[in-house]
Amino acid sequence: MIVNISVLFLSTFGGAWLARLFVSGKEYALKVLLAFSGSFLLAITALHILPDIFLESGHNHSIGIFILMGILLQIVLEFFTQGIEHGHLHHHNGLAHHQMLSPAAVGGLYLHSFLESLPLGVQWLNESGGILFWGIVLHHLPVGIILYTMFKAIGMKRQKILLFLGLFALSSPAGALTGFFVPIFRDIYLYLLAIVAGIFMHISTTIIFETNHNHRFNLMKVISFILAVILAYQLVENFH
Secondary structure: OOOHHHHHHHHHHHHHHHHHOOOOOOOHHHHHHHHHHHHHHHHHHHHHHHHHHHHOOOOOOHHHHHHHHHHHHHHHHHHOOOOOOHOOOOOOOOHHHHHHOOOHHHHHHHHHHHHHHHHHHHHHHHHOHHHHHHHHHHHHHHHHHHHHHHHHHOOOOOOOHHHHHHHHHHHHHHHHHHHHEEEEHHHHHHHHHHHHHHHHHHHHHHHOOOOOOOOOHHHHHHHHHHHHHHHOOOOOHOOO
């Protein structure tokens, strides 16, 4: 578990490191990575999370209410985060970045990361969680890129960038450890997982179906989608 927590923590910094490649006129590469991560989230949700939820719940159709709650929760969170968690970076001046990094936005982003990691901690009790784990890790890479880009845009010094990235990077391990140690989350595990499935569905489809007039990028979306589905399918087969 220590290794998994370390990887969760470092995934945000991995995104920040990748940002050094993407922030200097390489927005296209960032969009390709976003398309791949969004496709991977959708694939693991369709191939693994949703089937497991309905199987473990005894095909209880009321679980769908919690999936819809996850979608609604993500919509509400985006009023505060402005879509940072799925790679939105619409503004390019310091003032706009200051506004997008308001306490409400940072709090919403932290809550999003914390919530999606709660069922992961419960899964660790049964020594599982491989698919969800890698979904969260891959999801945090573009978030790390966006945060690093914003911090640089407002002229934040390196030490402060590392501090704020570190504070956000703690959100996912904090959620997983809470799910692992707090017994009540074991009792509502399937409902938590259903909410996370809804969150993933909203984020992934937003990334995939965002309009873009660059036909070359549309082709890359198709390629990214196919590769992400193949990877997700292979992981599901291996973990089962």
